[in-house]
Amino acid sequence: MTFAPLPARNVVPGRYRGVAVARVDGGLDAESLRRHFLGREAYRRTRFIVVRSGTNTSLLRVRKESEEPLFSPIVEVELLASPAECAFVHAPETDTAVPSALAHAARRHAAGSPAVVVQGRYEHVNFILNPDPLRITVREVVPPSPPKLFDQARRILDTAEDLPPIELVPELVDLETLARRHPAKSYLLPCRGSGGDIPEAEVHFLDERPDRADWTLIGCARSRQIHQWFYGFTPPGEDFCPGLYASDGDSAVLTKCCMQEEDIEHSKGTVSVPWGSSLEHVRRALSSLAEHLEPTWAPV
Numbered sequence: 001m002t003f004a005p006l007p008a009r010n011v012v013p014g015r016y017r018g019v020a021v022a023r024v025d026g027g028l029d030a031e032s033l034r035r036h037f038l039g040r041e042a043y044r045r046t047r048f049i050v051v052r053s054g055t056n057t058s059l060l061r062v063r064k065e066s067e068e069p070l071f072s073p074i075v076e077v078e079l080l081a082s083p084a085e086c087a088f089v090h091a092p093e094t095d096t097a098v099p100s101a102l103a104h105a106a107r108r109h110a111a112g113s114p115a116v117v118v119q120g121r122y123e124h125v126n127f128i129l130n131p132d133p134l135r136i137t138v139r140e141v142v143p144p145s146p147p148k149l150f151d152q153a154r155r156i157l158d159t160a161e162d163l164p165p166i167e168l169v170p171e172l173v174d175l176e177t178l179a180r181r182h183p184a185k186s187y188l189l190p191c192r193g194s195g196g197d198i199p200e201a202e203v204h205f206l207d208e209r210p211d212r213a214d215w216t217l218i219g220c221a222r223s224r225q226i227h228q229w230f231y232g233f234t235p236p237g238e239d240f241c242p243g244l245y246a247s248d249g250d251s252a253v254l255t256k257c258c259m260q261e262e263d264i265e266h267s268k269g270t271v272s273v274p275w276g277s278s279l280e281h282v283r284r285a286l287s288s289l290a291e292h293l294e295p296t297w298a299p300v
Contacts, residue, residue: 002076003061003063003076003078006080006129006300007296007297007300008130009129009130009131009132010099010103010128010129010130010131010132010133010134010164010165010294010297011128011129011130011300012099012102012126012127012128012129012164012165012299012300013047013048013126013127013299013300014298014299014300015045015097015299016096016097016124016125016126017045018045018046018047018048019046019047019048019049019050019125019126019127020042020043020046020048020049020050021049021050021052021125022049022050022051022052023051023052023053024036024051024052024053025053026053027053028051028053028056028057028058028082028083029058029079029082030077030079030082033051033058033060033077033079034077037049037060037062037074037077038074038075038076038077039073039074039075040073040074041071041072041073041074042062042064042071042072042073042074043070043071044064044067044068044069044070044071044072046062046064047061047062048060048061048062048080048127049062050088050117050125050127052088055088056083057081057083057086057087057088057117058079058081058082058083058086059079059080059081059086059115059117059127059129060077060078060079060080061077061078061080062074062076062077062078063075063076080115080129081114081115081129085113085114085115086113086114086115086116086117087106087109087110087113087115087116087117088117088119089105089106089109089110089116089117089118089119090118090119091105091108091109091118091119091120092120092121092123093120093121094118094120094121095120095121095158095159096118096119096120096121096124096125096126097124097126097161098157098158098159098160098161099128099160099161099163099164099165099299100133100157100158100160100163100164100165100166100167101120101157101158102116102118102126102127102128102131102165103128103131103133103165103166103167104133105118105120106118106128106131107131107133114129114130115127115128115129115130116128116131128165131165132165133164133165133166133167134164134165134166134167134252134289134290134293134294135166135167135169135251135252136153136166136167136168136169136252136253136254136286136289136293137169137170137171137251137252137253137254138150138153138168138169138170138171138253138254138255139171139172139173139242139243139253139254139255140170140171140172140173140242140255140256141172141173141174141175141240141242142172142173142174142175143175143194143195143196144193144194144195145195147170147172149254149255149256149273149277149282150168150170150172152277152279152282153168153254153282153286154168155279156279156282156283156286157286160283160286162299163286163287163290164290164294164297166286166290171242173240173242175189175196175198175218175240176196176197176198176199178218178238178240179198179201179216179218179238181238182216182218182236182237182238184201184215184216185201185202185214186201186202186203186204186213186214186215186216187201187202187203187204187215187216187217187218188203188204188205188206188210188213188215188216188217188218188219188227188235188237189203189204189205189206189218189219190205190206190207190219190220190223191205191206191207192205192207192208193207202215206219206223206226206227206230209230212231215235216235216236216237216238217234217235217236217237217238218237218238218240219237219239219240220239220240220241220257220258220259221239221241221258221259222258222259222275223258224239241257241258242255242256242257243255243256243257243270243272251269252269252270252271252289252292252293253269253270253271253289254270254271254272254273254282254285254286254289255270255271255272255273256272256273256274256275256277257272257273257274257275258274258275260272260273260274260275261274262274264281264284264285264288266288269289269292271285271288271289272285273285
Protein backbone atom coordinates (compact mmCIF):
# COMPACT_ATOMS: atom_id res chain seq x y z
CA MET A 1 0.00 0.00 0.00
CA THR A 2 1.36 3.43 -0.92
CA PHE A 3 0.37 6.94 0.02
CA ALA A 4 -2.25 8.76 -1.98
CA PRO A 5 -0.84 11.80 -3.80
CA LEU A 6 -1.22 15.14 -2.04
CA PRO A 7 -2.72 18.23 -3.70
CA ALA A 8 -0.33 20.60 -5.45
CA ARG A 9 -0.93 23.52 -3.08
CA ASN A 10 -2.48 24.58 0.21
CA VAL A 11 -1.98 21.18 1.87
CA VAL A 12 -3.26 21.43 5.46
CA PRO A 13 -4.08 18.56 7.85
CA GLY A 14 -7.72 18.40 8.78
CA ARG A 15 -6.89 18.18 12.48
CA TYR A 16 -3.61 19.03 14.13
CA ARG A 17 -4.03 16.14 16.55
CA GLY A 18 -2.80 14.00 13.65
CA VAL A 19 0.52 15.89 13.67
CA ALA A 20 3.18 14.63 16.08
CA VAL A 21 6.47 16.31 16.96
CA ALA A 22 9.66 14.32 17.53
CA ARG A 23 13.31 15.19 18.17
CA VAL A 24 16.18 13.09 16.84
CA ASP A 25 19.96 13.24 17.16
CA GLY A 26 20.67 11.87 13.71
CA GLY A 27 20.21 13.15 10.19
CA LEU A 28 16.99 14.52 8.77
CA ASP A 29 17.41 13.06 5.28
CA ALA A 30 14.89 10.56 3.93
CA GLU A 31 16.97 7.42 4.51
CA SER A 32 18.02 8.34 8.06
CA LEU A 33 14.46 9.14 9.03
CA ARG A 34 13.13 5.97 7.44
CA ARG A 35 15.60 3.86 9.44
CA HIS A 36 14.73 5.76 12.62
CA PHE A 37 10.94 5.57 12.40
CA LEU A 38 10.14 2.30 10.63
CA GLY A 39 8.90 -0.20 13.21
CA ARG A 40 8.50 2.40 15.95
CA GLU A 41 5.11 2.66 17.56
CA ALA A 42 2.97 5.71 16.85
CA TYR A 43 -0.30 6.89 18.34
CA ARG A 44 -3.41 5.81 16.44
CA ARG A 45 -4.19 9.39 15.29
CA THR A 46 -0.68 10.20 14.07
CA ARG A 47 -0.43 10.69 10.30
CA PHE A 48 2.34 13.27 10.08
CA ILE A 49 5.51 13.83 12.11
CA VAL A 50 7.40 17.11 12.46
CA VAL A 51 10.97 15.98 13.11
CA ARG A 52 13.41 18.42 14.69
CA SER A 53 17.15 18.26 15.16
CA GLY A 54 18.58 21.43 16.65
CA THR A 55 17.04 24.27 14.64
CA ASN A 56 16.44 22.10 11.55
CA THR A 57 13.09 20.58 10.67
CA SER A 58 11.85 17.83 8.37
CA LEU A 59 8.27 16.82 7.72
CA LEU A 60 7.10 13.21 7.34
CA ARG A 61 3.93 11.40 6.39
CA VAL A 62 3.61 7.99 8.03
CA ARG A 63 1.37 4.96 7.75
CA LYS A 64 0.90 2.55 10.61
CA GLU A 65 0.20 -1.16 10.60
CA SER A 66 -3.26 -0.44 12.02
CA GLU A 67 -5.26 2.50 13.31
CA GLU A 68 -7.36 0.36 15.64
CA PRO A 69 -5.10 -0.12 18.69
CA LEU A 70 -3.92 2.87 20.73
CA PHE A 71 -0.39 2.49 19.32
CA SER A 72 0.80 0.62 16.25
CA PRO A 73 4.15 0.18 14.42
CA ILE A 74 4.98 2.54 11.57
CA VAL A 75 5.26 0.58 8.32
CA GLU A 76 5.73 3.35 5.75
CA VAL A 77 7.50 6.72 5.82
CA GLU A 78 7.41 9.53 3.22
CA LEU A 79 9.58 12.63 3.42
CA LEU A 80 7.35 15.59 2.56
CA ALA A 81 9.92 18.31 3.22
CA SER A 82 13.63 18.29 4.00
CA PRO A 83 15.35 20.92 6.21
CA ALA A 84 16.19 22.93 3.08
CA GLU A 85 12.49 23.08 2.22
CA CYS A 86 10.93 23.39 5.65
CA ALA A 87 10.67 26.40 7.96
CA PHE A 88 9.64 26.24 11.60
CA VAL A 89 7.76 29.28 12.89
CA HIS A 90 6.69 30.19 16.41
CA ALA A 91 3.62 32.42 16.07
CA PRO A 92 1.65 32.41 19.35
CA GLU A 93 -1.16 34.50 17.85
CA THR A 94 -1.92 31.96 15.10
CA ASP A 95 -4.74 29.44 15.45
CA THR A 96 -3.12 26.49 13.72
CA ALA A 97 -6.49 24.79 13.13
CA VAL A 98 -7.45 27.55 10.66
CA PRO A 99 -6.03 27.20 7.11
CA SER A 100 -6.12 30.95 6.36
CA ALA A 101 -4.28 31.65 9.60
CA LEU A 102 -1.60 29.10 8.70
CA ALA A 103 -1.17 30.65 5.25
CA HIS A 104 -0.94 34.13 6.76
CA ALA A 105 1.73 33.00 9.22
CA ALA A 106 3.65 31.29 6.42
CA ARG A 107 3.62 34.40 4.27
CA ARG A 108 4.49 36.70 7.15
CA HIS A 109 7.27 34.66 8.75
CA ALA A 110 8.59 32.29 6.07
CA ALA A 111 7.72 33.66 2.63
CA GLY A 112 8.98 31.41 -0.15
CA SER A 113 9.28 28.23 1.94
CA PRO A 114 7.39 25.31 0.34
CA ALA A 115 6.69 23.81 3.79
CA VAL A 116 5.99 25.82 6.93
CA VAL A 117 5.45 24.31 10.34
CA VAL A 118 3.73 26.66 12.78
CA GLN A 119 3.74 26.40 16.54
CA GLY A 120 0.86 28.69 17.37
CA ARG A 121 -1.91 29.41 19.83
CA TYR A 122 -2.06 27.00 22.79
CA GLU A 123 1.38 25.84 21.54
CA HIS A 124 -0.38 23.55 19.05
CA VAL A 125 1.65 22.57 15.99
CA ASN A 126 0.41 22.24 12.42
CA PHE A 127 1.80 22.81 8.92
CA ILE A 128 0.99 24.00 5.45
CA LEU A 129 2.59 22.74 2.24
CA ASN A 130 2.95 24.97 -0.83
CA PRO A 131 0.94 27.87 0.61
CA ASP A 132 -0.86 29.74 -2.15
CA PRO A 133 -3.99 31.39 -0.70
CA LEU A 134 -7.02 31.89 -2.92
CA ARG A 135 -7.47 35.60 -3.63
CA ILE A 136 -10.92 37.05 -3.15
CA THR A 137 -11.55 40.71 -3.94
CA VAL A 138 -13.97 42.41 -1.56
CA ARG A 139 -15.75 45.33 -3.24
CA GLU A 140 -17.21 47.56 -0.58
CA VAL A 141 -18.22 51.15 0.18
CA VAL A 142 -16.52 53.45 2.70
CA PRO A 143 -17.42 54.94 5.08
CA PRO A 144 -18.02 53.28 7.52
CA SER A 145 -14.53 52.32 8.52
CA PRO A 146 -13.53 49.58 8.82
CA PRO A 147 -15.58 48.53 5.79
CA LYS A 148 -18.28 46.26 7.16
CA LEU A 149 -18.24 43.52 4.52
CA PHE A 150 -14.43 43.28 4.49
CA ASP A 151 -14.38 43.16 8.29
CA GLN A 152 -17.06 40.45 8.40
CA ALA A 153 -15.16 38.31 5.90
CA ARG A 154 -11.91 38.76 7.82
CA ARG A 155 -13.59 37.75 11.09
CA ILE A 156 -14.98 34.60 9.49
CA LEU A 157 -11.59 33.59 8.07
CA ASP A 158 -10.08 34.07 11.54
CA THR A 159 -12.03 31.00 12.71
CA ALA A 160 -13.04 29.02 9.58
CA GLU A 161 -11.51 25.55 9.83
CA ASP A 162 -13.38 24.20 6.78
CA LEU A 163 -12.39 26.83 4.20
CA PRO A 164 -9.16 26.76 2.18
CA PRO A 165 -6.50 29.40 2.78
CA ILE A 166 -7.93 32.69 1.52
CA GLU A 167 -6.43 36.15 1.09
CA LEU A 168 -8.87 39.07 1.05
CA VAL A 169 -8.08 41.99 -1.25
CA PRO A 170 -10.08 45.15 -0.47
CA GLU A 171 -11.36 47.21 -3.37
CA LEU A 172 -13.11 50.20 -1.85
CA VAL A 173 -15.60 52.66 -3.31
CA ASP A 174 -15.11 55.96 -1.47
CA LEU A 175 -18.10 58.28 -1.16
CA GLU A 176 -15.98 61.43 -1.07
CA THR A 177 -14.20 60.38 -4.27
CA LEU A 178 -17.54 59.82 -6.01
CA ALA A 179 -18.78 63.20 -4.82
CA ARG A 180 -15.82 64.95 -6.45
CA ARG A 181 -17.07 63.67 -9.81
CA HIS A 182 -20.21 65.73 -9.27
CA PRO A 183 -19.17 69.06 -7.70
CA ALA A 184 -22.06 70.51 -5.72
CA LYS A 185 -22.79 72.66 -2.70
CA SER A 186 -25.10 70.08 -1.15
CA TYR A 187 -25.03 66.27 -1.06
CA LEU A 188 -27.47 63.63 0.11
CA LEU A 189 -25.99 60.42 1.53
CA PRO A 190 -28.05 57.33 2.41
CA CYS A 191 -27.46 56.96 6.15
CA ARG A 192 -26.07 59.02 8.99
CA GLY A 193 -25.14 55.83 10.83
CA SER A 194 -22.43 55.01 8.29
CA GLY A 195 -20.98 58.49 8.55
CA GLY A 196 -19.57 60.47 5.68
CA ASP A 197 -18.19 63.96 5.27
CA ILE A 198 -17.59 65.91 2.11
CA PRO A 199 -15.34 68.91 2.72
CA GLU A 200 -16.68 72.36 1.86
CA ALA A 201 -20.16 71.02 1.18
CA GLU A 202 -23.42 70.65 3.04
CA VAL A 203 -24.28 67.01 3.76
CA HIS A 204 -27.76 65.58 4.43
CA PHE A 205 -28.81 62.01 5.17
CA LEU A 206 -31.71 60.31 3.42
CA ASP A 207 -32.67 58.16 6.42
CA GLU A 208 -33.46 61.37 8.36
CA ARG A 209 -35.88 62.52 5.61
CA PRO A 210 -34.61 66.09 5.55
CA ASP A 211 -36.54 68.94 3.97
CA ARG A 212 -36.15 68.92 0.22
CA ALA A 213 -33.12 70.78 -1.11
CA ASP A 214 -31.12 71.17 -4.29
CA TRP A 215 -28.71 68.31 -3.57
CA THR A 216 -26.75 65.61 -5.37
CA LEU A 217 -27.47 62.05 -4.28
CA ILE A 218 -24.51 59.74 -3.68
CA GLY A 219 -26.39 56.50 -3.19
CA CYS A 220 -27.69 53.33 -4.81
CA ALA A 221 -30.80 52.02 -6.53
CA ARG A 222 -32.63 51.64 -3.22
CA SER A 223 -31.67 55.19 -2.26
CA ARG A 224 -33.15 56.47 -5.50
CA GLN A 225 -36.35 54.51 -4.85
CA ILE A 226 -36.63 55.94 -1.35
CA HIS A 227 -35.93 59.46 -2.64
CA GLN A 228 -38.64 59.04 -5.26
CA TRP A 229 -41.05 57.92 -2.53
CA PHE A 230 -40.18 60.82 -0.21
CA TYR A 231 -39.87 63.64 -2.70
CA GLY A 232 -41.50 62.50 -5.94
CA PHE A 233 -38.46 62.79 -8.21
CA THR A 234 -34.97 61.34 -8.75
CA PRO A 235 -32.11 63.82 -8.20
CA PRO A 236 -28.78 63.92 -10.07
CA GLY A 237 -25.95 61.93 -8.55
CA GLU A 238 -23.73 58.87 -8.62
CA ASP A 239 -24.59 55.22 -7.97
CA PHE A 240 -22.11 53.80 -5.49
CA CYS A 241 -23.37 50.19 -5.57
CA PRO A 242 -20.25 47.97 -5.53
CA GLY A 243 -22.30 45.24 -7.19
CA LEU A 244 -22.25 47.24 -10.43
CA TYR A 245 -18.68 46.12 -11.07
CA ALA A 246 -18.54 42.99 -13.21
CA SER A 247 -16.07 40.16 -12.73
CA ASP A 248 -14.07 38.91 -15.70
CA GLY A 249 -14.98 35.36 -14.70
CA ASP A 250 -11.40 34.41 -13.82
CA SER A 251 -11.33 36.17 -10.48
CA ALA A 252 -13.48 35.88 -7.37
CA VAL A 253 -15.35 38.88 -6.03
CA LEU A 254 -17.36 39.29 -2.85
CA THR A 255 -19.64 42.31 -2.83
CA LYS A 256 -23.07 43.43 -1.65
CA CYS A 257 -26.22 44.90 -3.13
CA CYS A 258 -28.94 46.97 -1.52
CA MET A 259 -31.60 45.36 -3.74
CA GLN A 260 -31.04 41.96 -2.12
CA GLU A 261 -32.88 41.34 1.11
CA GLU A 262 -32.43 37.70 2.14
CA ASP A 263 -30.39 35.56 -0.27
CA ILE A 264 -26.92 35.64 -1.75
CA GLU A 265 -26.63 35.86 -5.54
CA HIS A 266 -24.04 34.42 -7.95
CA SER A 267 -22.78 35.71 -11.30
CA LYS A 268 -19.56 34.65 -13.10
CA GLY A 269 -17.28 34.40 -10.09
CA THR A 270 -18.99 37.21 -8.20
CA VAL A 271 -21.11 36.57 -5.14
CA SER A 272 -23.13 39.37 -3.61
CA VAL A 273 -24.79 39.45 -0.21
CA PRO A 274 -27.58 41.69 1.08
CA TRP A 275 -26.54 45.16 2.20
CA GLY A 276 -27.38 44.30 5.80
CA SER A 277 -25.71 40.90 5.55
CA SER A 278 -25.27 38.62 8.53
CA LEU A 279 -22.10 36.68 9.21
CA GLU A 280 -23.91 33.60 7.95
CA HIS A 281 -24.58 35.32 4.60
CA VAL A 282 -20.89 36.16 4.29
CA ARG A 283 -19.80 32.66 5.33
CA ARG A 284 -22.00 31.12 2.62
CA ALA A 285 -20.63 33.57 0.06
CA LEU A 286 -17.01 32.77 0.94
CA SER A 287 -17.76 29.04 0.74
CA SER A 288 -19.30 29.50 -2.70
CA LEU A 289 -16.32 31.51 -3.97
CA ALA A 290 -13.84 29.01 -2.56
CA GLU A 291 -15.66 26.20 -4.36
CA HIS A 292 -15.55 28.26 -7.57
CA LEU A 293 -11.78 28.79 -7.26
CA GLU A 294 -10.72 25.41 -5.88
CA PRO A 295 -13.59 22.91 -6.18
CA THR A 296 -11.55 19.91 -5.04
CA TRP A 297 -9.84 21.45 -2.00
CA ALA A 298 -10.20 19.63 1.30
CA PRO A 299 -8.01 19.21 4.38
CA VAL A 300 -5.79 16.14 4.07
